[in-house]
Amino acid sequence: MTIERLSNSDYNLLNELREPTEKLLNNHLENAKLWYPHEEVPFTGAISFDSNNPWLPDQYPLSEGVRSAIFVNLLTEDNLPYYSNTLLSHSIPNHPLRDWNHQWTMEEWKHSAVIRDWVLTTRAIDPVMLEDGRRVQMKLGEVPEPESLPDLIVYTSFQELATQVAHRNTGKELDKDKLGKRVMALVAGDEKLHHEFYVNLSKSAFEVEPSRMVISALKQLKGFKMPGTGIPDFAAHSRKIEKSGIYNIPQFYDNVVIPTLSRWDIDNIESLTDEAKVARDKLNRYVTMLSKIAIRQSQNN
Numbered sequence: 001m002t003i004e005r006l007s008n009s010d011y012n013l014l015n016e017l018r019e020p021t022e023k024l025l026n027n028h029l030e031n032a033k034l035w036y037p038h039e040e041v042p043f044t045g046a047i048s049f050d051s052n053n054p055w056l057p058d059q060y061p062l063s064e065g066v067r068s069a070i071f072v073n074l075l076t077e078d079n080l081p082y083y084s085n086t087l088l089s090h091s092i093p094n095h096p097l098r099d100w101n102h103q104w105t106m107e108e109w110k111h112s113a114v115i116r117d118w119v120l121t122t123r124a125i126d127p128v129m130l131e132d133g134r135r136v137q138m139k140l141g142e143v144p145e146p147e148s149l150p151d152l153i154v155y156t157s158f159q160e161l162a163t164q165v166a167h168r169n170t171g172k173e174l175d176k177d178k179l180g181k182r183v184m185a186l187v188a189g190d191e192k193l194h195h196e197f198y199v200n201l202s203k204s205a206f207e208v209e210p211s212r213m214v215i216s217a218l219k220q221l222k223g224f225k226m227p228g229t230g231i232p233d234f235a236a237h238s239r240k241i242e243k244s245g246i247y248n249i250p251q252f253y254d255n256v257v258i259p260t261l262s263r264w265d266i267d268n269i270e271s272l273t274d275e276a277k278v279a280r281d282k283l284n285r286y287v288t289m290l291s292k293i294a295i296r297q298s299q300n301n
């Protein structure tokens with residue numbers, strides 16, 4: 001999407017959000033933690049992959065769910081160029097949102113670097129499977145494609161927090177000695193700050209165009225999918241991750257949906273169009289349904 005393809009509504013919203021975007025970017029720069037991937041990986045324990053030292057699963061015993069989580073998390077980060085392109089397509093020249101996107105890209109690449117180095121050093125997952133998956137994922141270039149600026153910032157508000165939860169919970173399943181807990185905690189910490197940017201930018205957008213934002217909240221929540229759907233056997237890996245409790249509907253409901261929606265306080269927004277009021281009612285019904293599914297799944301585990 002180029003500037004010529006931006007709708008008038010999105011163009012106007014971008015201009016209205018110029019000041020809050022700049023403030024949020026500056027706030028992020030003040031709070032972002034500087035860390036270096038090369039300092040976080042136990043390179044002293046690395047062994048070359050050759051005919052005498054092939055990868056074997058017992059070199060780092062992990063459950064299938066944890067291996068799938070690492071695999072999906074890393075390949076999702078590898079797909080970074082396509083996400084960056086999507087984010088930039090909803091911006092305009094000389095807007096702080098474009099500066100944010102560049103900052104975000106720089107930080108996300110670091111996540112890919114540190115997780116990959118950690119995986120290869122610790123032999124946490126099969127490097128052949130990893131590379132085969134990376135080639136497929138990046139050749140497809142499959143990413144979420146929000147249709148509008150409200151869709152984009154609503155989706156990323158949910159997605160960044162969901163990613164933080166997935167990295168955090170993956171880290172809980174790893175041991176301290178091989179530094180996996182610390183690596184995932186650092187990545188999760190960055191993702192939480194990314195969520196803070198988007199959830200607050202969305203909050204500002206709710207003040208400018210509440211009706212469009214409510215409609216987007218319904219649309220993006222009902223259709224929400226984590227990035228990574230182009231990963232080979234994504235559905236099978238997702239089931240293993242869900243079964244392990246790293247990321248499932250109860251996690252999504254309790255740790256992503258409710259915290260995000262509570263920041264926007266949608267029920268108390270006034271001056272909505274009739275269409276937006278209907279969307280808000282549908283959103284509340286959908287959240288209630290998610291709650292019931294989450295409770296049922298938690299009871300069955």
